[in-house]
Amino acid sequence: MAFTVLILGGTSEARALAGDLAGRPGLRVVSSLAGRVSRPALPDGEVRVGGFGGAAGLAGWLRAEGAAAVVDATHPFAETISAHAVDACARAGLPLLRLARPGWLPRDGDDWRDAGSLEQAAAMLPGLGSRVFLTTGRQGLAAFAGLDRLWFLIRCVDPPAGPMPARREVLLARGPYERTAERALMRRFGVDVLVTKDSGGELTAGKLDAARDLGLPVVMIRRPAPAPAAAAPQSVPAVPDAVAWLLAVLASGGRPPQTPPEDPGRSAGA
Numbered sequence: 578m579a580f581t582v583l584i585l586g587g588t589s590e591a592r593a594l595a596g597d598l599a600g601r602p603g604l605r606v607v608s609s610l611a612g613r614v615s616r617p618a619l620p621d622g623e624v625r626v627g628g629f630g631g632a633a634g635l636a637g638w639l640r641a642e643g644a645a646a647v648v649d650a651t652h653p654f655a656e657t658i659s660a661h662a663v664d665a666c667a668r669a670g671l672p673l674l675r676l677a678r679p680g681w682l683p684r685d686g687d688d689w690r691d692a693g694s695l696e697q698a699a700a701m702l703p704g705l706g707s708r709v710f711l712t713t714g715r716q717g718l719a720a721f722a723g724l725d726r727l728w729f730l731i732r733c734v735d736p737p738a739g740p741m742p743a744r745r746e747v748l749l750a751r752g753p754y755e756r757t758a759e760r761a762l763m764r765r766f767g768v769d770v771l772v773t774k775d776s777g778g779e780l781t782a783g784k785l786d787a788a789r790d791l792g793l794p795v796v797m798i799r800r801p802a803p804a805p806a807a808a809a810p811q812s813v814p815a816v817p818d819a820v821a822w823l824l825a826v827l828a829s830g831g832r833p834p835q836t837p838p839e840d841p842g843r844s845a846g847a
Contacts, residue, residue, distance in 0.1 A: 579605040580645040580827050583638075585658055586610055586620060589780055590676055591650035593816045595620035598823070607642070611651075611658065613716075614734050632664035639669040646826050648819055649810065650676040654774055656801050663810060672826050675812040676819045678777040680800060681785060688794045695720035698772050698796045702727060705794050706770030710763060712784060713774050713798065718742070730766050753780040759787035772796045 582598060584591050586608040599606045599621035606622035609629075617626075629635035639647070649662045659675070666673040683689045690705070692698035695717045702709060702724060709729045711721065715737035721729065722740040729745040731737065737747060746766070763771075771788045773781075775797055788795050813819050 579603050581605045581607060581642050582823060583642075583644050583647045584608045584620070585647065585649045585651050585662055587614075587617070587655070588650055588652055588678070589778065590678055590816055590819075591648075592618060592620040594648060594650055594676065594819055595622050597816065597820050598622070604827075611655075629661070629665075632661040632668070635661055635665035636668040639665060639671055644669070644671060646823055647671055647673045648676055648823065649673060650819070653677060653680070653776055653800050666810075673810040674819060674822050675810045676816070677812050677814065679814050680775045680777045681782065681797070684789065686789045686792075687785070688788075688792070689797045690794060692796050692798045695798065698798050699724060701796055702770065702772070705796070706768075708767050708769050710766070710768040710771045710784070712781075713772060730768060754783040756783040756786040756790075759783040760790050763787055763791055763793070768793065770794050770796065772798070774798045775800050 580603060582604060584595055584598075584606065586592065586595065587610050591608060595606050595608045598604050608620045608622060608624050610617055610624060610626045611628065612626040629638050638644075647662060647666055649659055651658050662673055690701055692701060695713060698713075699720045702721075703726070707727055709721075709724075709727055711718075711729050711731045715731075715733040715735060718731065718737055718741040719739060721727075721742050725743055727742065727744065729742040730748060731741065731745055732748045732750055734749065734751050736749065762768075771784060771793055773784065773795065785795065811822070813822060
């Protein structure tokens with residue numbers, strides 16, 4: 578009988594995890610995508626698209642599918658589904674792991690300004706520049722809609738809708754974004770300030786390197802506050818750690834390890 582593992586995905590780490598697990602005997606890997614992006618990059622294994630109907634719906638799905646464990650590998654800013662995963666796994670009595678890539682850290686030459694929300698980031702902009710490179714995604718653009726004196730280059734995967742800045746150009750693109758190309762893009766549009774979320778990872782870090790090269794200020798929207806320690810699931814930063822945790826859980830009959838062991842099927846440099 579195969580063990581069913583649910584990966585709450587949509588990130589490159591989730592796809593890499595599914596790719597590792599899908600080829601292992603005795604595992605049924607199901608990746609869940611929110612369905613907010615058209616033509617998403619699909620992971621290996623089974624894929625379901627769309628919500629579960631809240632924490633209760635997710636708990637029901639886990640029971641109906643006989644799931645053995647859940648790995649939450651969603652985007653660092655996907656607060657709702659992460660909270661639902663904690664609640665659902667508690668209801669279903671299943672082990673839950675959070676696979677969360679580390680956030681970015683400033684380097685020498687960076688000029689970062691910390692913001693706690695999209696609204697706070699918008700309030701900071703008039704004093705920082707007049708041509709804004711906005712890379713926070715297509716949701717939440719309403720926070721910047723009232724800044725009529727600023728011009729925005731808005732980059733997102735799918736066309737945005739709803740309130741947004743009047744003076745703008747929308748650029749539809751999908752990462753990864755390379756440093757040299759990002760620098761050329763900023764020069765082409767005369768960008769003088771960058772706004773982004775602390776998503777972490779290498780696929781979209783090129784914009785930070787380019788801003789450093791050009792001496793531009795960066796408004797960095799920090800990640801949501803973590804859940805209280807009592808409610809927060811165990812968290813690991815990398816795919817091999819998640820694989821090792823999952824194999825240990827399955828080997829122990831569903832009891833999560835206190836410390837993720839090394840994956841015996843991988844070398845330290847894998």
